[in-house]
Amino acid sequence: MSKILVVDDEPDISELISLHMMREGHECLCVTNGLQVMPTVLEHEPDLVVLDIMLPGQDGMSVFKRLRADSRTRSIPVIMLTAKSQVTDKINGLELGADDYLTKPFSPRELALRITAILRRTKKVTHVSEVKTGAFLLDRKNMKFFYHGKPIDLTTTEFKLLAVLMENTSAVHTRSELLREVWGYSDDVATRTLDTHIKRLREKLGEAGKHVVTVRGTGYQFVIDTSEPLTTS
Amino acid sequence: MSKILVVDDEPDISELISLHMMREGHECLCVTNGLQVMPTVLEHEPDLVVLDIMLPGQDGMSVFKRLRADSRTRSIPVIMLTAKSQVTDKINGLELGADDYLTKPFSPRELALRITAILRRTKKVTHVSEVKTGAFLLDRKNMKFFYHGKPIDLTTTEFKLLAVLMENTSAVHTRSELLREVWGYSDDVATRTLDTHIKRLREKLGEAGKHVVTVRGTGYQFVIDTSEPLTTS
DNA sequence: TGTTGGCGTGACGTTTTCGTCACTCGGGCG
DNA sequence: CGCCCGAGTGACGAAAACGTCACGCCAACA
Structure with a gap:
């Protein structure tokens, strides 16, 4: 069982993701405001973050940069979500070190599988070294x-x-x-x-x-x- | 520097990928026939495989299943490529344990970045533990x-x-x-x-x-x- | 409150591990 | 061919690590 943090301001999306994650046996937390992300991550130490780029309060990309800037949160895998499907955005996200990138609308099942794929690899890292x-x-x-x-x-x-x-x-x-x-x-x-x-x-x-x-x-x-x-x- | 195996029957695609990979400092091997995959993997032990689903000789999904069936090759990350963009196919690939999935046409830059993202995680595993x-x-x-x-x-x-x-x-x-x-x-x-x-x-x-x-x-x-x-x- | 069983603790003897030393061996060079 | 120096080797004593045991304590329960 892994702990996942979903950052999205659309309750529908968050709920949908949570539902699928819990069905896979994961624990799921949700926040809607970008400013809540860092404190929440530090407190709960999630195994993975699903981050929507479009957020109120603080831009998703900035949130991501802050996650990567802090040594305590740097190694947490991040999957980015966005409504825009421009290739440049996608590349931007991956280039900055995101572990995956999905464009809306996406299949929640696919997200669940991508999450599983990433967790399968990262679990080992944190536990072994x-x-x-x-x-x-x-x-x-x-x-x-x-x-x-x-x-x-x-x-x-x-x-x-x-x-x-x-x-x-x-x-x-x-x-x-x-x-x-x-x-x-x-x-x-x-x-x-x-x-x-x-x-x-x-x-x-x-x-x-x-x-x-x-x-x-x-x-x-x-x-x-x-x-x-x-x-x- | 990592070793990457590209499995695709279209020379254009293979060449394009190779070019981008080498620019990133990776070593790149190419095979075109599905039947060559297992022997090549066993001989060269690549760090990652880029696998096209549509192949002559042997269906790409079968190749993938064989890679996952053998303990010597099970842990090698695989990125799947396909012309079809149906969600079901995508899910099928991820469900079987692929690490990523891209549909053609794709940006070679995006592929390169996804490869980097996966290698970043797997490198640690093999080298640290x-x-x-x-x-x-x-x-x-x-x-x-x-x-x-x-x-x-x-x-x-x-x-x-x-x-x-x-x-x-x-x-x-x-x-x-x-x-x-x-x-x-x-x-x-x-x-x-x-x-x-x-x-x-x-x-x-x-x-x-x-x-x-x-x-x-x-x-x-x-x-x-x-x-x-x-x-x- | 008395009993009991699991745990903490200090001591002891044994085994393993470690670093040093003296001696030997052998490659490289004049 | 003979010398020299770095490396291989066996032995030895010291130190560390280990497992066992006896004794005492205390929490749980009657």
């Missing part, structure tokens, strides 16, 4: 971990463990899952090694160690917002 | 190394060393470069630790160790084609 969540940066390429920009060096096992935990911060990772992913144990093994490594990880993370949260009876979870309560049943 | 060269596969995500599909487990230092060597197989990596990249030594340090690790690496690689080549007086290089002579000045 670097995992960045809040003040944390997990750099797989150099096998380094940064907290607020400061490097913390971890052993191979610690790194793998943290990597699995950070891969999905919204899920609780069970003990057996972690033992499988990090240690390669296929069947359930009674061992306290996991506990020990969690402890060592917390030690090295120092103040940040509180983000590694125990879910009693199940496993562990990496939570970013520590004020947010856990979903305990 | 996995380095694959010939029979070697360096999997950064799981910190594993495979030779002919068989896993070889390396220590952290060995892995880093090999990663740097494989990152660029056409360059000789100097001793000081390796000491900087792997060990983090900023200034030149007199140490034999590099030699020792090269030795250990060769031992673990076994028969494949011969690809780690000494460049006397300079450093080391990972060469894939061992029959190819080194560029000694």
